Amino acid sequence: MTATPIPLRKCLPQLVLGGVLSLVLVLGVAFLSARPMWQSLPEGTGLVRLSLTHSGVRNCRARTAQELADLPANMRDREVCERRRAPIRIEMDIDGQQVFATEAAPSGLAGSGPSRIYQRIELPTGPYHVTLRLADDPSVAGFAYEAGFDINLQAAQSIAIDFDAASDGFYLH
Amino acid sequence: MTHGPRALLRRGFDRSERLLDRTFGPDWNPLAQLGPLGWFLFWIVTVTGVYLFIFFDTGVTDAYASVAWLSRDHWWHAGVARSLHRYASDMMVLVMFTHLIREWAMDRYRGKRWFSWVTGVPVIWFVYLSGITGYWLVWDQLAQYVATTSSELLDSLGIFAEPIARNFLAPNLLSSRFFTLLVFLHIAIPLLLLLLMWVHIQRITEARTQPPRGLAIITLGALVVGALLMPAPLGAAADLDTVPAQVDMDWFLLSLYPVIESLPAGVIWTGVLGFTVLMVGLPWLPPARSGAPAQVFLDHCNGCARCVEDCPYAAITLVPRSDGLPFTHEVEVNPARCVSCGICMGACPSSTPFRRSGGLVTGIDLPDRSLAALRAEVIAAADSVSGRGTVLTLACAHGAATGPAPGRIVLPCVAMAPPSLVDYIISRGLADGVAVAGCAERDCHNRFGVKWTLDRFARLRDPYLRKRVPRERVLTIWAGPSETPQLVTQLAAFSARLAAMPAYENLRPLQPDEAAEADEAAAAMKATAQ
Structure with a gap:
C-alpha cells in the first residue's frame, strides 16, 4: 500500500515555481544545444583531402614445368602469387614542397586487401600547384603514376583528390 | 561523513536537494x-x-x-x-x-x-x-x-x-x-x-x-x-x-x-x-565493506513474505519449505544482493523486542547487528539520558544524525527498527519519546527506508505500529547530512513537548530478567567488536 498522491490543484505553488525553474533549465539546455559555435576550420582556410584505395601488386612467379605437371589439368595456372599484396608508396607536394609521404600497408588480416590513404591538409586560401606520385610495385624503381593539378582554394572549400588506376590515376572530384 | 571530493560532492548535492525540496516539494524534487x-x-x-x-x-x-x-x-x-x-x-x-x-x-x-x-x-x-x-x-x-x-x-x-x-x-x-x-x-x-x-x-x-x-x-x-x-x-x-x-x-x-x-x-x-x-572497475576501486548478509531462522519464519516485499534490492525470495514445518514457503537470502540494510528485520512479524521466552531470535536477522543486540543497545542508550522529556533517537547512518549523541542509536536504515521497538521503548519507560531520524524525504539511501517506516507508522503496511502507542510521543524527522541544525532544533522542541506531558500511563517497566538478558547481549556484542 502507498500513500495517496496529493491532487494537483493543491500543488499550484510547486507547479508554478518548479515550472519556472525547469523552464530556465530547458532554455539553458537549448542555448548550449547550439551555442557557442565551434570553429572547426580557421577563417581564410580551405581543405584538400587526399583519399584513395588502391591495391599494390602481388608477388608472383612462373610455375616450373614440374610444378605444372604435378597439378590436375584444370588447376594449371602458369603463375603462382602470394596472397599478400605489396604496400603502396605515395608522395604529395604543394608548390614544390613535400607535404605528405607515406607507405600504406595492404589491409586485411592476410594483407590481401587494398591499401588505403586518407589525408586532410588545411591550407590558406589561394592558388596552389599540387603534385602527386604513387608507386604500387616495390620491384620497379620510381613511380608508376604521377599527376599535377593547379587549384585555387577558396575559404571553406573542400577539394578531394582521388585515384583510379583504370582512369590514368589521380583525379579531382 | 568522510572527507575528500566525494564528501564535498555529497554535501553539495544534499544542500541543492534541500533547496529544491522547498521549490518543488520533496515528492517532485528532480534531483531525487x-x-x-x-x-x-x-x-x-x-x-x-x-x-x-x-x-x-x-x-x-x-x-x-x-x-x-x-x-x-x-x-x-x-x-x-x-x-x-x-x-x-x-x-x-x-x-x-x-x-x-x-x-x-x-x-x-x-x-x-x-x-x-x-x-x-x-x-x-x-x-x-x-x-x-x-x-x-x-x-x-x-x-x-x-x-x-x-x-x-x-x-x-x-x-x-x-x-x-x-x-x-x-x-x-x-x-x-x-x-x-x-x-x-x-x-x-x-x-x-x-x-x-x-x-x-x-x-x-x-x-x-x-x-x-x-x-x-x-x-x-x-x-x-x-x-x-x-x-x-x-x-x-x-x-x-x-x-x-x-x-x-x-x-x-x-x-x-x-x-x-x-x-x-x-x-x-x-x-x-x-x-x-x-x-566498469570503479565499484572495486576500492570495494565497499559491507556487513554479513541477513540470515534466516526457519524456526521463526512462516514464509509470510513481508521481508520479500520490503527488500529494496530483490535479495530475498520465497522458496518451497525445506524443514517440514506446516508452511508452504520459506524465505531465502541471496548473499550477492544483500546490502545488510536490515529492512527485512524490521519487516519480520517475529521481530518483537517484547519476546521473553528464550533468547530473542527473529525470522530474519543481521548477524552483525541482531535484534537482540539492537534491544540491548536501546536499553544501554536509555541509561545515557535522564530528566524530563527524555528522547531515544533511532537514527539512519546516512542522514543528519550520524554522529554519536546521548540516547542515539545509529542504524544502517531506520526501517531496520521494527515498529514494536518504538512501542517497547515507550511502554518500558526507556524514554519519554522516540525520534526516528532518517534520510531526507524521497532521498532514502536504501530506497524505501523512509517510505516503509512512514507506512508502518501510519498502519498502511505490515508490521503496523500498534494503536496503543501514543503518537504524540513519536517524532519522525527526515533530514539530509546538511540539515543537522534543523535536526537538533526539532529534537529539542520534541523533548520540551514531552517534558510538558503527563507521565505515560501504561508503563510496564523493564523486568530484571530482560535487563539481565540485555546486559548479556551487550557483553556479547562488545566481545564480538573486540
Missing part, C-alpha cells in the same frame, strides 16, 4: 527523481521521433528538404516535435551524468550495488550513439561536420573494407541508401538502449521508471515552452564541396567532437577504452 526523469525523457524522445519519422525522407537531398519543411512550414507541430526531440535528448545527457555523479557521491555504486552501476556504463555510450546518428539524419552543415569527423575516427580503426569517410568526399559519392542505413541505425541503437536501461534496473525492486505526475507535467511543459521560445536551429544544407567551418555545436551530445578533432585517433580510442574500463 533522476532515474525516472531519464526514462521520461527517453519516452519523449521516442514519441517525438516516431512523429518526425512520418515526415522524414531518406534521400540525399530529400532528407534536408524534409527537415527544413517540418521546421519552417510546419513549425507549430512538427517543428515543435523536432525541438522537443533534440532538447529532451540533450536533457537526457544532463540527467544521466548528474545521476551518475550523484550515485557515486552517495556511495551507491559499489558493494552489492555494482550491477546497476556496471550496466549503466554502456547506457552512456548508447545515449551518445543514439544522438550522434540522429544528427547525421538532418543533413545540414552540423550533420556534415559530425558525419565527416565520425567517419574519419571510425576509419582509423581500419576494420572497414571501404573507408566510410570516402562517402563524404564529394556530392556524387553519397547515395540515398546511406540515409536508409542511418535511419535503421537511429532506430536500432535506441532500441538497444532501451534494452540496456531495462537491464540496468533489474536488481532493484519496484524500480521507478515514471516520475511523479506533477514533475512529469512540469518537465514536459517546460520543454514545450522552451521549444516554442527557442526552436532547434537548422543550419544551411550540407555541401560536400565545402567544409562546415563553423557549426552550431550541441555541447551535450557532441562535446567530444572538438576533442576528436584536436587529438590523434589513437589517443581518442585509448581514452574511450580507458574511461569505459575505469567506469
